[in-house]
Amino acid sequence: MIIVTATxxxxxxxxxxxxxxxxxxxxxxxxxxxxxxxELLASTEDDDVLLMFEKWKNKEALDTHMQTKHFKSFGSAIEDLVAKELEITIYSAEKA
Known part of the structure; x- marks a missing residue:
């Protein structure tokens, strides 16, 4: 499983x-x-910060998602609303 956080x-x-x-x-x-x-989560400490918390079956599913029309449209739709580039971190849920 792949876990993604996008601040x-x-x-x-x-x-x-x-x-x-x-x-x-x-x-x-x-x-x-x-x-x-x-899931979209709202920070309890900073009103301007949201966190997209995602779980994917595998990296291929995530890669496919990033090519979808709705994903690309979302990026364009929020471009003028964000103060900085999204901070994206990808984790493997396999035991380390």
């Missing part, structure tokens, strides 16, 4: 708009083959 730092006051624009990608991604879960 989204929004411009001040853009949190609700970011959450709204995330709904389509969340709904579509949850239907993808190989997706186990796809």
């Amino acid at each position: 989204i730092t929004g411009k001040p006051g853009k949190r609700d708009e970011l959450i709204s624009k995330s709904q389509d990608v969340i709904k579509s991604t949850r239907l993808e083959q190989g997706n186990i879960s796809y």
Whole structure:
């Protein structure tokens, strides 16, 4: 299993708009083959920070996701709402 965290730092006051624009990608991604879960979490410490927490069956499923229309559209839709580039970290859930 692959776990992905994507930290989204929004411009001040853009949190609700970011959450709204995330709904389509969340709904579509949850239907993808190989997706186990796809959640948007809000920071309790910083109103401008959101975290996309994803679980994938394997790296191939994640790679396919990153080529989908809804994923690419989401990136374009939030481009003017984010304060900096997303911080993405990919983990293997296999025992280390």
